[in-house]
Amino acid sequence: MIFELMNIIFYLLAIALTLYAMNNKNLLIQKYNVPGPRYTSYPTVPFWKNDELTQKEWIESINVNRKVFKSDEISLYIHLPYCESLCTFCGCHKRITKNHAVEKPYIDTVLKEWNTYLSLLDFQPIIKELHFGGGTPTFFKPSELKRLLIGLFNTTIIDPDKHELSFEAHPNNTTEEHLRILYDFGFRRLSLGIQDYSPIVQQAINRIQPFENVQKAHNIAKEMGYSSISHDLVFGLPKQHLEDIEYTIEKTLQLMPDRISLYSYAHVPWIKGNGQRGYDEKDLPQSEEKRALYERSKELLQKAGYVEVGMDHFALKHDELSKAMQSKSLHRNFMGYTTKSTSMMIGLGMSSISDSWFGFAQNEKSVEAYSEIVNQGKLPIIRGHLLSELDLLIRRHILDLMCHFETTIDQESLVQDLFPAIKNRLSELINDGFVIIQEQKIILTEEGIPFVRNCCMAFDQDLNDTTSNEKMFSKTV
């Protein structure tokens, strides 16, 4: 009798402790679910100061890079903005059209922009990394993509041994011919945009994505010899519940892509306008419910052999991204996490951002304005930012945190003066067990990794001067 009573007491105690832990976890998620940057750059775009960055200033910033890094290597990003229909969750710079007559003039303009760069630079760039993003690169006919690549490859050098060429593909319009032509030019990586396989979620985001189309593009690419295939998924979408994400992960695991990006849906309707207003706010999973979608996906992916890489990314152990994470050579730029680190990235196409390490420059955001300026023989820069000495130091710390989940403050550094204030801003994260400080080193704990953006915010000098993050950034969870 006494044993039975004790068993019941232990059982009730275990339930109470579990409920307490769950409640505590939910409270922490709510506490840290605040608006904050994703840190693809520092300073972040809303805080760039050079609204009228000139072509001359931008080219000078590229020259500073060459002097400091003594390298002609660049990463080249090309933005191909067209899509046939609007996915209502989308935060990209895109143009929706079914008129394929736009392809030719757009490719002509991108090539013209590239040639303008070549005429302004006093060196011959070596392309170490080339990425086609969008929009939908596979909106373009294979023959137009081929014309773009011939135009690029005829005028420049592609690092023959160590280059990495990649593109984003929409499974619904990626043909064998697309894959073949790009493969023949040296592309070995592609990302298939999927988002979610649940029919209810697909309807809510206006993106009907049959598994068979993904399977077909994936298998053709695999057989052709693409060595790294990534599937892009999104958590936190409207009407997405635990069973939807479980179904999506289950379908994804049938194909075992080398990499999986599991992006957090960024709800920023005040920036992206009507597209993101195509569903009700109440259809969106909030704080702890949204976090549970990520946690469950992570659990299923890790069980299947994937390693978590940086923020929102997973890779199989053989993939370069996993290896780079382990060897601490992972890098992050506007294209996301990358294994090929160049200190200079040139972005071509409407809305593209370029990064000379010492400065950022963004292109015109409408196809018309972009084309008009390029056709006048000028670089279509609308704004940018030239980094101060302090910006450069903070940028390095944020990059270390985002890639390696730790950073060390140099005793001699300018940041040393800010260290007390940074520690102060980290105090909540330290008290909650998410961050540890060991002398000059700031380390995110295993439990703290989901809150890496919050940790970076403690370093961000611009955020700390402002109270109006609400309308600038999506929430961190």
Ligand code: SF4
């Ligand atoms: S998600 Fe991709 S295909 Fe859909 S509108 Fe955005 S860029 Fe276009």
